[in-house]
Amino acid sequence: MGFMIIDGRKVEFTDEKNILTVIRKAGIDVPTLCYHSELSTFGACRLCTVEDDRGRTFASCSEEPRDGMVIYTNSEKVRKYRKLIVELLLAAHCRDCTTCIKSGECVLQELAHRLGVKKVRFQNTREERPLDFSSPAIVRDPNKCILCGNCVRVCDEIQGIGAIDFAYRGTDAMVMPAFDRQIAETDCVNCGQCRVFCPTGAITIRTNIGEVWKALADKDTRVVAQIAPAVRVA
Ligand code: FES
Structure with a gap:
């Protein structure tokens, strides 16, 4: 007990x-992308950064409260950091927001609006990667x-499956099944929990839209014509 x-x-x-x-108990809204009370703390996104009375900034999800602490959740420094973090995330993110199935429900998109990110000053240096359509339940888009x-933590800590994990390092880092396999080649039980916890369109439910995406990616005009006759393959 303290204050x-x-x-x-x-x-x-x-x-x-x-x-x-x-x-949060005090009713103050601090943005987060990687924190879930049901999962272990990861501290990756740094969006929950706050500032203390000595000017030190730190991720609030990753530190225990201490009696007498003085913190600011919306200082100029913190707002600048959060905006920069979102800009950097968007820089390494596929920009097809207008046609993304998650548009309007994407947490990253919502944060970009909320934090006033109007342009991205950095280049996307990540290589474009193929989508994984192997699962009957989900579509995995590593570019988002x-x-x-x-997804890694919910699959491991709640479902006890561990079908996906981090692979590679630095700018090559990505989340995927081990040994470059596709989702269907793992022990995935198609529960869809990863999709529920994914804040962006990186994991989405497989619907007919998923089929259209795959067919468009493959430039398979026959399949596109069957599923979505109104769509033209460029
Ligand atoms: Fe991502 Fe705290 S919520 S670092």
């Missing part, structure tokens, strides 16, 4: 496991993955 000063307000805490939970690791 913190958050944005000038005294907020009590008891057994909250991290500062982010205390902030922001490496939050939510």
Whole structure:
């Protein structure tokens, strides 16, 4: 039991496991992409960054609350960091937002609007990767993955399957089944939990739209004509 000063307000805490939970308990909205209370803390996206009274910035999901702490959740420095993080994520992200099945429900898209990201100043240096249509339940698009690791943790920690994990390093890092396999070649049980926890369009439900995507990617005019006669293959 103790208290913190958050944005000038005294907020009590008891057994909250991290500062982010205390902030949320106070009714303050701090953006997150990789934090879920049901999953282990990963601390990857840094969007939950806050500033303390010494000017130190840190991810609030990854630190325990300490008695007497003074933090600011919306300082100029924090707002600048968050905007830059979203801009960097968008830079390494496929930009077909207008035609993405997740448009309107994508957390990254929503954050870009909310944080006022109007343009992306950085080049996308990631190589375009093929989509994985092997599963009957989901479509995996590595070009939209922001490496939050939510799918990895839910598959492992909640479902106990561990069908996907991080692979490669640095700018080549990606989430995928081990040994370059496709989802259908793993122990995936098609539960769709990864899709529920994915904040972007990197994992989506396989619908007819998925079939259209695949056919378009393959430039398979016959299949496109069957599934979506109104769509023309460029
Ligand atoms: Fe804290 Fe992602 S939510 S680092």
